[in-house]
Amino acid sequence: MNAILNPSPVLATPKPRGRPRKTLKEREDGNRKSDLVAAAAKLFRKKGFDATSTRDIATAVGMRSGSPFYHFKSKGDLLYAVMAQGMRSAIEKQQKTLSNTEQFKQKTRRLSRHLLHVLIRHHFEVMLGAGSDFIPVMLYEWRSLTPRQRSTMAQLQREYEAVWLPVLEALYASGQLKCPVKLARLLIFGALNWSVQWFDAKKEASLDDLTEAAMLLFIRD
Amino acid sequence: MNAILNPSPVLATPKPRGRPRKTLKEREDGNRKSDLVAAAAKLFRKKGFDATSTRDIATAVGMRSGSPFYHFKSKGDLLYAVMAQGMRSAIEKQQKTLSNTEQFKQKTRRLSRHLLHVLIRHHFEVMLGAGSDFIPVMLYEWRSLTPRQRSTMAQLQREYEAVWLPVLEALYASGQLKCPVKLARLLIFGALNWSVQWFDAKKEASLDDLTEAAMLLFIRD
């Protein structure tokens, strides 16, 4: 029977066309969704949100161009997933780090100093550590979020920064920080966040060096 | 004579089609090129380079979609013009500000402190002052430059920062700055540059307040 004489797609032989589909085992199971988020984070960071096409992301995880839309209803939702996941894991890690620290308490004057040191060191880790593209994306791609998404991200950021404020206030009260807390917070986060622009992991300074420098810059005694 | 019977465009009546063209007087003469740069700067800052179309820019100055390409050979060249012009005028303004300052010299310890104050205040002005979209665009749209453009921008940046280094070194030598100069420079510029993200002109703090806060944060005595 000739295929040309059989134009009905329903009756046509269901011979598999195109590239062979992978079985689930071959895709080594599990979370393709988080593969997409990770690949998107990497590309968004390197090229920016607008300059990254959904096809780029699909290719990066070995999918065809339309397939990411099975997992995420839009490119913007993928961006939001990157940011939200990044912030949530950063908050969790921060709390874990703090609870490991607080068990050995010292005299208060030294304590708040030490807490800030720990917070700054952790923040550098989150931004510049190996395989952490999520937070940089969040810091530099705000504009592409919808107002709704923006406000829930702002909520997460307030949650992350909530731990910092009492520490800064204590340092201000003890005279180790001379700058008023409100502006100090903004300026300090600026100094830290900007490091994403210039830090090079395979260069001279380590994350410990950075933390030390920041403490010397901001804190007295 | 019927137009249909006269298909040759060369022989067709040169009756003006479409919208009336403006005379040079109506365009109030002068530099349309700098109008384009200013409009581009404003849009690039508000929406980002990628999210701004050349049509947006054309509309902003009252041109049709293709006309900007008479003045600039590509969208990327327009971006580069925005950045280069912004940096050149910032460098010029900085030198003027400094030469106004240096005429009344004080004791050295106070002098370098005062110089840093002036530099910081000027930097805030350049980034956050009225109608200055150029520098923010330069700070946040690096990625969209070609390698060539990037390296000449880096040269201009070094020129701008050249004045800061001796000041920071003097402060370090006198103990007013405890953080090593190399990292101090990076962290300080981070703190200042980040203000583009949060500063709101119609809110509480003035540029003088910001400068004061920054000095208190970084400098001792």
Added chain:
DNA sequence: AATTTTACCAAGCAATCGCTTGCTAAAAAT
């Protein structure tokens, strides 16, 4: 007065974009 240059407009082209539709094979549920 004739020519050349300047500064556009009108129209559209090729490429790329986000996203949709219709389908299917494998896995899971019944």
Added chain:
DNA sequence: ATTTTTAGCAAGCGATTGCTTGGTAAAATT
């Protein structure tokens, strides 16, 4: 054994993008 769900692929649609081409009125130049 049958049905349903999951996780895609193949194809392409409509919109938008940066940019080009061909023309032209006004201004400047000769």
